[in-house]
Amino acid sequence: MARPTTFRPIASSIAPSIAIAAFAGLLAGCGGDAPEAETDLTSPLIDERHENFESIGDAFKAIRGQLESGEPDYAVILSNAEDINQRAGNIEAHFAEETAREDGYDTEALAAIWQKPEEFAAATVKLQETSAALVEAAGTEEMATVGAAVKEMGGACKNCHDQFRYDDEK
Ligand code: HEC
Incomplete structure (x- = not known):
């Protein structure tokens, strides 16, 4: 019964770091197979x-x-x-x-x-x-x-x- 509550904080601390790593790859613009940033704004x-x-x-x-x-x-x-x-x-x-x-x-x-x-x-x-x-x-x-x-x-x-x-x- 204690497991779900102890796992949840771990899972939610991993997810943001993955997101940050992916974002850093986009910013670097040379992240191998990282997809390119969206360019869909118009003017x-x-x-x-x-x-x-x-x-x-x-x-x-x-x-x-x-x-x-x-x-x-x-x-x-x-x-x-x-x-x-x-x-x-x-x-x-x-x-x-x-x-x-x-x-x-x-x-x-x-x-x-x-x-x-x-x-x-x-x-x-x-x-x-x-x-x-x-x-x-x-x-x-x-x-x-x-x-x-x-x-x-x-x-x-x-x-x-x-x-x-x-x-x-x-
Ligand atoms: C002072 C800078 C500059 C000069 C000089 C210039 N271009 Fe460009 N050109 C650009 C930029 C910046 C873009 C991208 C515009 C965009 O995507 O908003 C572009 C885009 C283009 C495009 C693609 C159309 C588009 O907007 O996507 C063509 C075709 C083009 N230029 C042809 C030429 C030709 C031919 C010459 C010379 C006779 C020339 N350009 C001179 C800066 C320049």
């Missing part, structure tokens, strides 16, 4: 930035498609570069409130964006400058010049993604 800002980046991605694809065609339509490259340049100007506002993946949001935006605001702003400026340079380059209608400018702009995408975007292949 209108996240929808806006997804849309903006999707369009930036589409414009970049259109530009590369022209170059790869071997007979690029420089007007198409120019208008897509202008689109990217204009959309680069939206980026800052889309990160006004901290809505990081680490906070449980459904996003690839890393907390580093809010921890290193100057670096993030610099990465944004880099896209603004390289897309403006591509607009200029497209005006020359010279394949080599345009190709070099596209490469520079692609470097600006990668520079920011490497630092600030979650990569599930890492």
Whole structure:
């Protein structure tokens, strides 16, 4: 008759320590087969930035498609570069409130964006400058010049993604 009452405290002291261990594994983010933390919170800002980046991605694809065609339509490259340049100007506002993946949001935006605001702003400026340079380059209608400018702009995408975007292949 005494057993259930003596066992209960033991059981309830073990359960929380298991929960804490599991939670610590999640926080470490490298707990082998520990499942990843939930990222299901939403925000209108996240929808806006997804849309903006999707369009930036589409414009970049259109530009590369022209170059790869071997007979690029420089007007198409120019208008897509202008689109990217204009959309680069939206980026800052889309990160006004901290809505990081680490906070449980459904996003690839890393907390580093809010921890290193100057670096993030610099990465944004880099896209603004390289897309403006591509607009200029497209005006020359010279394949080599345009190709070099596209490469520079692609470097600006990668520079920011490497630092600030979650990569599930890492
Ligand atoms: C200043 C930083 C920065 C620059 C520059 C940048 N990106 Fe991104 N990009 C991000 C972040 C952060 C996300 C994740 C957004 C999210 O999930 O909320 C992202 C997401 C994306 C996505 C996925 C769509 C989405 O939101 O899930 C695409 C496509 C993309 N970027 C393409 C590009 C291309 C192409 C360029 C260059 C022409 C570029 N990006 C430049 C930071 C940047």
